[in-house]
Amino acid sequence: MTRVVLLGASPGPDTSPTGLRLAALPGNPTVAERLRSQLTSMDPRLATIESGDVAAALRALADVAEAATENLFIIPENSVVHDELIYQITKAKRGALALVAKEPRPEVTEEAQEAQEDVVPIDEAEPEIGLGRLEGLPVRSRVGKSRVVSVGTARHAVTRPNAILLGPLHVSARNAPVLAQTCRELAAMADTFGEDDDLVQLIVFGLVRNGVSVGIRGRRDLFYRRVTTQEEVNEAGAEMAGMDEDRARLNNAVKGADGFFTTYFVSTYSRFIARWAARRGLTPNQVTLISIALGVAAAACFATGDRPWMVLGGVLIYFAFVFDCVDGQVARYARKFGVLGAWLDATFDRFKEYVVFAGLAIGWVVSGNSDDIWILALAAIGLQSVRHLLDFSFGVANRRKPPSPLPTLALDAPDDRALRQALTRRKVERSQGLRGVLKMWTKAGKFRAVHWARKMIVFPIGERFAAIAITAALFDARITFITLVIWGSVAAAYTLTGRLMRSLV
Structure with missing residues (x-):
């Protein structure tokens, strides 16, 4: 209210x-x-x-x-x-x-x-x-x-x-x-x-x-x-x-901070699916169930180990992610928010990801390969679980952190000269040490290439699902897991370094 x-x-x-x-x-x-x-x-x-x-x-x-x-x-x-x-x-x-x-x-x-x-x-x-x-x-x-x-x-x-x-x-x-x-x-x-x-x-x-x-x-x-x-x-x-106004409302239904893959390969058209679904009375939770079903179907295709089914699995996991975006867009467009929907979305994102990992590992073994693939599968699951835990814990801690105070000025001061001088001093102080490094890295984001590189290096869910779809369809499960472990490790190191620096300033 x-x-x-x-x-x-x-x-x-x-x-x-x-x-x-x-x-x-x-x-x-x-x-x-x-x-x-x-x-x-x-x-x-x-x-x-x-x-x-x-x-x-x-x-x-x-x-x-x-x-x-x-x-x-x-x-x-x-x-x-x-x-x-x-x-x-x-x-x-x-x-x-x-x-x-x-x-x-x-x-x-x-x-x-x-x-x-x-x-x-x-x-x-x-x-x-x-x-x-x-x-x-x-x-x-x-x-x-x-x-x-x-x-x-x-x-x-x-x-x-x-x-x-x-x-x-x-x-x-x-x-x-x-x-x-x-x-x-x-x-x-x-x-x-x-x-x-x-x-x-x-x-x-x-x-x-x-x-x-x-x-x-x-x-x-x-x-x-x-x-x-x-x-x-x-x-x-x-x-x-x-x-x-409806077009503005539809555009606002798309999150502005999405990753590169989501921005250019999903959100360009998913918003129109969201509007179509909302106008026909589909709820965000129903769209979430469609996404879950597509994810499970993709895992089943991967579990066969056959190339045609692997390609189909790649297509299905892509559309599972599309509908994962659509459910949030339906919620924002139709303004239908709920605790259950938020919980379902967060929980079953992980479920889809991990059931696909299991499907890939089963398909590799069914195809007559070594069952050592499970080591890679568990490494990918463990790495992603740790990353989600770090994301959640840092988010909670960051919300508890009080905002940095701004300079004040007496209401009867005839002009803002003293306030601007205080803001300048604050800016200089925040440009030193770790704060300065973080600020410089933030400013670098004004360059488009740097902006998207920073988005991609953290290996968000869009990039993960794209990596799974492409490597599984064109190569095999072993390549998929190696890609997930290497890219995920780089992302974890980058994210952890940034969050440690932010925690110290």
Whole structure:
């Protein structure tokens, strides 16, 4: 469950067009009716905060945050937004996440290049009060690649602002106490803010200065806009109706961190199988059972030891993996999640793998070869079991590790100079020793070849199933097990080294 907070208009008179209608959408709903219908399933007792009085609004939000035991989703009530964008923001695992829009970059012309040459580096830039506007909001935020670096107000300067905070803000339950404290501190200094300071901007201003890491995301291929006039409502409705929300939802059903083989040889089409299955009422657990059946059938084919059956086994184990991807994609597309499904998926991934190992070993012996193959089979099973144990234990330990604290800055500090200096010192400190090595290796991932090499070296399940399918179909079980043991050993050494280094920093 998520606690939903609807904010009124920005500081000043309440001009939210909640009674204006979205004529381009089915049912001709008002802005307020549509937004409330989107959010009621998340929280049937929506908290609504009027924001004409900034101090009162901040204190009311502080009360909500103090009482909350779940994550909070804060959104202005004059928002027109896709359901899928709300879903993606609220399912983010960041401690806090804001929807942002960056200022568009100037076109690369000779004049623009000359102007850019005259701009001083950001480390030497003077903080400023952002006077630019984008989508009706003041450009007073500085965002980096993954988070909000600094936020200003009409009275607080920020170094080279480059973005606006569009409105939706998700705050995890663990940061709710900080949000409450921040809102009370902001309420006490409400008279120092300007008339054009947006309420969401002020909240993020306080969170960032109090050391909360506020992640960022853009709209990408989804729609969000704040509206204040009927003309804007009409434009928003028409633009949103012209966008393919279902395609965005389907693309989001595919995990973004998959391996090379999964990305290029499975996910290119498996998402369409997932949509087909979801629309016909198939559940993720039923798709998991199909994957298990294909895995067992592949093992039975391998157990014959005959070349035609070995080739068929390779094909079947490939499609067993395809449906192993599809079950998760169905769950994300149809939003059908459950403890049983997660347990089945994790458990029977191992079952399929190990039953195929057994089938390969049996086929080798049935073909008249030595039963020494079982040594290789057990080595492959043991190695993979140890790797899974290490993955699980490190994941549990890593979740218990508190996040690295960010520098803080007094809310009444007139600019963000001290905060940026503290962030620079932190960056230098984290670039030394083991941290520096890890950071350098992380940066190397921006090169595509290095990125995919790192994905493949850890020998994820997609690469393992591909190795089994190819070597079993073209060669024999002995080659398959040797490949699994050698590649798995390299992967285990690489992973263990990285995790030891991360545990020591």
